[in-house]
Structure formats: structure tokens, C-alpha cells
Amino acid sequence: ALQRMGTFGSTLWPLSRREGGTPWTALGSLKSDKESVILMNVCEGLGKTEVGKECGATSTVCVKKSNGKSAIYGTLPANLVYDKSSRTASMTSKGGPCWNGKNLRSVITFICKPGAVSTSPQLVREVESECLLEFEWHTALACPRVSHVGQDCRVYNDALGFEIDLNPLKSSKPYALQHEGYRFFINVCGNASESPCAGDIRSANASVCQVSIADGRFWSLGQANTKLTYIDGMLNLTYTNGTPTMTLLELRGRLA
Structure with a gap:
């Protein structure tokens, strides 16, 4: 399956469910079978997942009906096209035979939603006369793969x-957490005062x-920085110039 959206530069591979994973379950069901369940995968067949094995190795959209039967609305390979005007990507795929002698089909439209990393697909239209499911x-x-750098812990995405x-996260007292024999005191957009x-x-x-819990020794993992970077729906705030280590390499902290 095509997984990279041409000049758009994004990739759908992170949506792929692989060995032993759980396939995506679409929100919605068939009009004729409200108990039906729609399993989906992207860039890989449902056969790579535990639950979707019975749908077939190359199936990507599989409707499991309440009577125990399955209908395949999409298989590999799939055709992926990016529309610059609407800023959406559409994946079209054919499946098993339909009652009219043609094939069952599916169209998945991927819509940019910044920060959404685990949302499920949703069935939005079923055209029985055309054997078509649209998601x-x-x-x-x-979202377009671009990076934006801002100052003062703010970043604006003009696209x-x-x-x-992130200034509302700045605290008069640092955030504290503990992990593997150490305590960490962290602040956002400011110093870790009272540490x-x-x-x-x-x-x-x-x-x-x-801070070492065993002996109380402490190190700076980075100085305050307000240069905020937005990349592909993720925020990055990197702190540098930490305490030099024995190898003269500086310790480095990163919040993402």
C-alpha cells in the first residue's frame, strides 16, 4: 500500500497495527446489521493482527457480521491521494465480490487534527447500491509535516x-517525579526553583x-529555554547546557 502522501510529506505507517496487535475498530456499523463490527488496518493487512487473522492476510477493511460471516471492503494494495485544496488524504481500496457483480469498496479520508494520535476511524456513509463504505x-x-519555532514558550502554526x-504550565514550584533511584524536578518555561x-x-x-536518592548528589539536565518547536502535532522544548559529565559531554533534557 502507498503510505507516503507524495509532496505532502506525511506518512501513515504509525497507524499500522502489526504482529499480535489489535486492529482498529471503526465507530459505526452497517445499516442492515447494527451489531456488525468493522475492523481496519493501514499499510498492513489485518492478517498481521491477532483478531483480524480470519479476515485474510491482505484485507484492510473487514466487516464482521452478527451472523458470524465477514465481508471484505478493502485489501492491499490501496491507492492513496492527497488533495491540496481540502488538505485531506483519501485511501481507496477494493474488497470481495458484491451482489451486483462488482467489488465491495471503501474510501478512507484522513483529516488533519493536531495532537490526535489515537482517534479511531468513523463510518460516515454507506452506499449499498454501490457496495461502498466511506470513513x-x-x-x-x-497534518502537513512542517516545523514551527516560537519564542516565549509560544508557537503559532500559520498553516x-x-x-x-505553554506559559500556564510554568509553576512556582517544580513538578516532581521519581524513577529508577532518582528524583527529577522539572519546570516548563522557567527554572526548577526549590530544587x-x-x-x-x-x-x-x-x-x-x-537528584540521586541514595546520596543526594544532583545534576542539572538543562537550563531554562523558552524556544518552543511544533513538529507534526508534537511540541518540543529542549533544555541544554546541563552539568558537564565526567566525559565532558553535557547532560541534556528534552520534553516532548
């Missing part, structure tokens, strides 16, 4: 028309402070 899938993976501001690092002139500007 919409709102996902960040359908999608929205602004993200052990704050009391040392060498690490007073730390935004991420790592």
Missing part, C-alpha cells in the same frame, strides 16, 4: 491557524534537576 479518520498524521502557549539545583550557583538556572 473519516481525524489524526495528526494527516493550521492556531497558537499554542537542590537552585541552591548551587553552577546549576541555579536549571529547568530539569536530577
Whole structure:
């Protein structure tokens, strides 16, 4: 199946469910069978998943009916086309035989939804006379692959028309967590005040402070930074210039 959207530059591979995974279950059912369940996969056949094996190795859209039978509305390979005007991508696929001598068919329209990484596809239209099922899938993976860099912990995406501001996450006291023998004190868009690092002139500007539970030693994993980057529905805030290690490599913290 085509998984990369040409000049659009995005990829749908992260939506693929593979060995032993659970296939996507679409929201909705057939008009004639409200108990039917629609299993879907992208770029890989349902045969790669545990639940979808009985649908066939190359099937991508499989309707499991309440009577125990299955109808295949999509198989590999599929045709993927990106529409610049609507900023959507459509995947068209043929399946098994239909009552009219043609094939069952499916069309999945992928619609950009920033930040959506686990939303399920939804059945939006069924045309029985054409043996057709149409789906919409709102996902960040359908958004244009571009990066935007902002200052003051704000970033504006002019292509999608929205602004993200992380300043409300800035806290007078750092966020604290514990993992594998260490405590971490983290702040967003500011210093980790009231952490052990704050009391040392060498690490007073730390935004991420790592503290050993065993002996109380501490390190700065990076100084405060307000340069916020938006990439493919994800936010990145990187803190650098941490405490030098014994190998003279600087420790580096990253929030994503």
C-alpha cells in the first residue's frame, strides 16, 4: 500500500497495527446489521493482527457480521491521494465480490487534527447500491509535516491557524517525579526553583534537576529555554547546557 502522501510529506505507517496487535475498530456499523463490527488496518493487512487473522492476510477493511460471516471492503494494495485544496488524504481500496457483480469498496479520508494520535476511524456513509463504505479518520498524521519555532514558550502554526502557549504550565514550584533511584524536578518555561539545583550557583538556572536518592548528589539536565518547536502535532522544548559529565559531554533534557 502507498503510505507516503507524495509532496505532502506525511506518512501513515504509525497507524499500522502489526504482529499480535489489535486492529482498529471503526465507530459505526452497517445499516442492515447494527451489531456488525468493522475492523481496519493501514499499510498492513489485518492478517498481521491477532483478531483480524480470519479476515485474510491482505484485507484492510473487514466487516464482521452478527451472523458470524465477514465481508471484505478493502485489501492491499490501496491507492492513496492527497488533495491540496481540502488538505485531506483519501485511501481507496477494493474488497470481495458484491451482489451486483462488482467489488465491495471503501474510501478512507484522513483529516488533519493536531495532537490526535489515537482517534479511531468513523463510518460516515454507506452506499449499498454501490457496495461502498466511506470513513473519516481525524489524526495528526494527516497534518502537513512542517516545523514551527516560537519564542516565549509560544508557537503559532500559520498553516493550521492556531497558537499554542505553554506559559500556564510554568509553576512556582517544580513538578516532581521519581524513577529508577532518582528524583527529577522539572519546570516548563522557567527554572526548577526549590530544587537542590537552585541552591548551587553552577546549576541555579536549571529547568530539569536530577537528584540521586541514595546520596543526594544532583545534576542539572538543562537550563531554562523558552524556544518552543511544533513538529507534526508534537511540541518540543529542549533544555541544554546541563552539568558537564565526567566525559565532558553535557547532560541534556528534552520534553516532548
